[in-house]
Amino acid sequence: MIEQTTPEDVGLCAERLGRIAAHFKRYVDDGRLPGYLVLVARRGKAAYLHHYGARDVEAGLPVEEDSIFRIYSMTKPIVSVGLLLLYERGLLQLDDPASEYLPALAQLDVFESGDADRYQTVPAEREMTIRDLLTHTAGLTYGHLHAHPVDAMYRQRNFFADPAMTRADFIGQLAELPLLFSPGTRWNYSVATDVLGCIIEVVSGQSLARFLTDEIFAPLGMADSGFSVSPAQVGRFAANYERDSAGFRLIDKPSESTYLRQPALCSGGGGLVSTASDYLRFSQMLLNEGELDGARILGRKTVELMTGNHLPGNCDLSGMGYLLASETRPEGIGMGLGARYNLRRGGRRARTVHDGVGFGLGGYVLLDAAAAQILGSPGEFGWGGAASTTFWIDAREELTAIFLTQLMPSSSYPIRRELRVLVNQAVVD
Numbered sequence: 001m002i003e004q005t006t007p008e009d010v011g012l013c014a015e016r017l018g019r020i021a022a023h024f025k026r027y028v029d030d031g032r033l034p035g036y037l038v039l040v041a042r043r044g045k046a047a048y049l050h051h052y053g054a055r056d057v058e059a060g061l062p063v064e065e066d067s068i069f070r071i072y073s074m075t076k077p078i079v080s081v082g083l084l085l086l087y088e089r090g091l092l093q094l095d096d097p098a099s100e101y102l103p104a105l106a107q108l109d110v111f112e113s114g115d116a117d118r119y120q121t122v123p124a125e126r127e128m129t130i131r132d133l134l135t136h137t138a139g140l141t142y143g144h145l146h147a148h149p150v151d152a153m154y155r156q157r158n159f160f161a162d163p164a165m166t167r168a169d170f171i172g173q174l175a176e177l178p179l180l181f182s183p184g185t186r187w188n189y190s191v192a193t194d195v196l197g198c199i200i201e202v203v204s205g206q207s208l209a210r211f212l213t214d215e216i217f218a219p220l221g222m223a224d225s226g227f228s229v230s231p232a233q234v235g236r237f238a239a240n241y242e243r244d245s246a247g248f249r250l251i252d253k254p255s256e257s258t259y260l261r262q263p264a265l266c267s268g269g270g271g272l273v274s275t276a277s278d279y280l281r282f283s284q285m286l287l288n289e290g291e292l293d294g295a296r297i298l299g300r301k302t303v304e305l306m307t308g309n310h311l312p313g314n315c316d317l318s319g320m321g322y323l324l325a326s327e328t329r330p331e332g333i334g335m336g337l338g339a340r341y342n343l344r345r346g347g348r349r350a351r352t353v354h355d356g357v358g359f360g361l362g363g364y365v366l367l368d369a370a371a372a373q374i375l376g377s378p379g380e381f382g383w384g385g386a387a388s389t390t391f392w393i394d395a396r397e398e399l400t401a402i403f404l405t406q407l408m409p410s411s412s413y414p415i416r417r418e419l420r421v422l423v424n425q426a427v428v429d
Helices: 014-029 072-088 130-135 149-157 167-175 192-204 208-220 276-287 300-306 415-424
Strands: 035-042 045-056 109-114 119-123 240-244 247-252 357-359 364-366 381-384 390-394 399-404
Touching: 014 035, 014 045, 014 415, 035 276, 072 130, 072 192, 072 208, 072 276, 072 300, 072 381, 109 149, 130 192, 167 192, 192 208, 208 276, 276 390, 276 399, 390 415, 399 415
Parallel strands: none
Antiparallel strands: 035 045, 035 399, 109 119, 240 247, 357 364, 364 381, 381 390, 390 399
């Protein structure tokens, strides 16, 4: 059980926090979400925990405090911490070429023109580095973005669909495809963190699952986090849903899920499951500058580096993002906190930008709350997942918030922006 204090004990207003439940209950009652959990902690203490609705609609099972969720891209900050553990031990450097550990990634070309079947390329200006992978500036992409011919090439490969795929299979196939741009020149959400997971395996000599368990999950007491769900856990595992015209439909039944078996290659970019309690311990470790309950995972200076903006010239994502103005909105790729321009045009949101939002080593960094048009503090760090989950830490306010649900895609509703307002308006001291 998550031990709680009163909101007033940590400078939060209980009455104002009550607006969170009033707001998100409507999502469930209106048939837009199956169920959800919200957890807010400040000054090292959980102060607000609310869950509502179903973790499994068909089975009639409610969301509970210990429900297990697919966190998808909330895996990325955890794997990025794992990479930084190796960096702290002198086993690699951030400016090392990725090909030093994965030789197939040397001398890649960049897409210049054409389509997914017939295209021309030019040589990349330089090789991708580990920092490029940490910051999604490596020139890679995701197939589901549907915004470029290279995305279509990724869909043809359908990475991670085959549970028997090995590291050599993944990297070998990836190396056959062109980059979107020369590394370091633009930002694009991508399979970069999956590549980092492969580098962790090469450098550590362990599987990614074993490495994360030994180095992060076990020291932090994150007993329900991993790349699969055990028979003992399946009763707490939430069903996964996809939005449709009627509200949502089941796409992954817990008792038949692929998560019941661990794949040969674990996805460092999106393969983990976790609970609110577990992810709170990970988040609090970051807020505590790398330590929790006597277990030091990272050094203070490493956390400072991780949560700083790494985009060139301290620019924001609006200035460097490759696909941020496309039909694929950033809400669908993990953030969902950018300002929305032209809010209504024929009933559709026309464009989303990310003024005032930078990127660190594994997550977004809020640079300017006024520019982003969102309540928050400079330095806020976080990320989200494909099934509409999200988390962030705010070092200035000593606050972390976690939202867990299971609805794809994450662009279905502006949950993440709304949650930031509802949490931050409750800070009174």
